[in-house]
Amino acid sequence: MNKILLIARREFLTRVQKKTFLLTTILLPLIIFGFYAMIIYFSVHGGSSVNIAVADNAHIFDDSISKTDDANFSFVKANSAEELRQQVTAGKYDGYIFVPASIDIAGKDSIQLVSAKSIGLISRGSIQDVINNKLEEKRMLALNISKAQLDSVHRKNEIKFSTISGSEDSDAKAGISYVVGMISGFLIYIILFIYGTMVMRGVMEEKVSRIAEVIVSSVKPFQLMMGKIIGIGAVGLVQFLIWIVLVVGTRVLLFSIFPELSGAMPGASAAQQVQASDVASAMHTLGQINWPMIIGCFIFYFLGGYLLYSSLFAAVGSAVNEDPQDAQSLTLPIIMPIIFAIVIMMKAVNDPSSGLAIFGSLFPLTSPIVMMARIAHGVPDTVPYWQLITSMLLLILGFLGTTWVAAKIYRTGILLYGKKVTPKEMWKWAFRKN
The missing domain is CATH 3.40.190.10 (Periplasmic binding protein-like II)
Incomplete structure (x- = not known):
């Protein structure tokens, strides 16, 4: 365990101390928000009727x-x-x-x-x-x-929705759940892609430069793989937290420097017209969302999905030589479940109780994305506790299984040079006896 943590610490410090990390983590978001503020500012002051x-x-x-x-x-x-x-x-x-x-x-x-x-x-x-x-x-x-007579004819009666447990299921709550589920699913989707490929590139760099040969003389291939996964995952977590702070901080800064921008933000014109009762209703709706449950599940599925997919990306990186086209062909079976999860998520945010949504939230390769789209609609109203617990257990078992398979592929592939590896050969490495 000490060797895994030592490798993780090395991976973390190596990436965090690079100038590119500071540029992509701090400077790039600030530049994007700067352009965003300029666009809004000129759209407010530069428009003409x-x-x-x-x-x-x-x-x-x-x-x-x-x-x-x-x-x-x-x-x-x-x-x-x-x-x-x-x-x-x-x-x-x-x-x-x-x-x-x-x-x-x-x-x-x-x-x-x-x-x-x-x-x-x-x-x-x-x-x-x-x-x-x-x-x-x-x-x-x-x-x-x-006009008053015509408006009275066109007036629509409000139909109120509620669940059998007695909790309110308003349009506002459904809309907020839709947005929260969509954003959560897309965030995990982006995380799996960015940091999974980062693990793969890190393994490929060490293999091509022959550094892996020196490292595996002191540690086991499994320890090297897990150390890289944990270290790069820590980098991603730190970067993610910094982005959250920057997003909130720059938004507050924009409104404090340019108060007139509040009228140009998306939805701001509508927000300015709502009455105090509508604001109170919106706050009441936000209070109905189980935020501790959503945040806790997001962290779990973020970590679980990252660990599951990063082990697979690490296995691919260990089997690839200098040709990047080999990596593209070998990563296709890994990328397809992620894309499939996004397709199911688009269905789940609108119909969270459908059979396809339930399957996607239980299947380990798609559950990190799909389950977040369902959880936003409520637990246990939409997602029963047994489905949530089953999904988490299956994700843990999926991570253990993919780690076991990836470790066996990694052990053989990290020291194999000069040969183009096929998925069939990687399958043999994974299930052959020691």
Whole structure:
């Protein structure tokens, strides 16, 4: 055990003390957030709305169209569209709408917006919405139907959802569970790829440079493999924690330096319009999420998934020589279950109780990703305790099994040079007698 920890310490310090670690862990996230802040800042201060002149000779709009973020409507007097065209050509307006007195809004007559330059797709949609809303209100008044009457007909009754245990299952809770499950699953997916391949590259480098020959003269191949897995996993854990601190810290810093950015963040405009009761409801929904359970399970499945896949990546790295194409062909059987897990996760976040989601959350090669998508929907409401315990036990057994197989492959492959290894040969190494 001391030798494993010694190798793990060497792997950890070797990577943490490199300049590339500081660049990728600290500087790169800061640069990304810097660009992110610049994009938001210029989107707030650099945007310009389209100024549209409206000549309403049919008195449809009653000299009033709601202003949008993309368009500003100015009502003017004009007897023909040519007068408005001249004003747009002179640069006074960006476009115009001419409504003749003979227009029939109840028929097939359409309203035309003429602009000096092409209007973007999002701006088109917002302009169409405000104009159509005004036309709809005008048609209702013509039929002696008030907007309040129409709204009462269109009003939807709220349907409340709950589980058989009596706990509330609101749309907000389902949405938060969906987001939490998706983010958790994708984080573990990225971790398995990044740090699993990091273990494989570390093994390949030591094998190609012949350092492994010197090390295995003092320690067993299994101890060398486990030391590398634990050391690189510790690097990943430290890097992950630093990223969390940087994400939270830079976000707080952005809002403190640029308070106006809060209006430009995704969903901020909607958040500014909610009432105090909606905020209280959202906080109540967040309180219903079992965060200790989610965080604890995330750490378990993060560690379990990393240990399981990193042992397989280490086995591949030990069998590969200098040709990187060999590594690509041998890692395909390892990558396919991870991709398969993502496919199942996309199903599980929407239907966490389906047969496919249950299978994916129990199967060790897919459970680190799929189970996190299910746990976010609730334990034991959605995920019974027996499924959670079974999944964890199977993941532990899967890690022990893959470690045993990988150790036997590693023992042979780490000292084998000059031969292209096939998956069939690696299979023989794994199950042949000592």
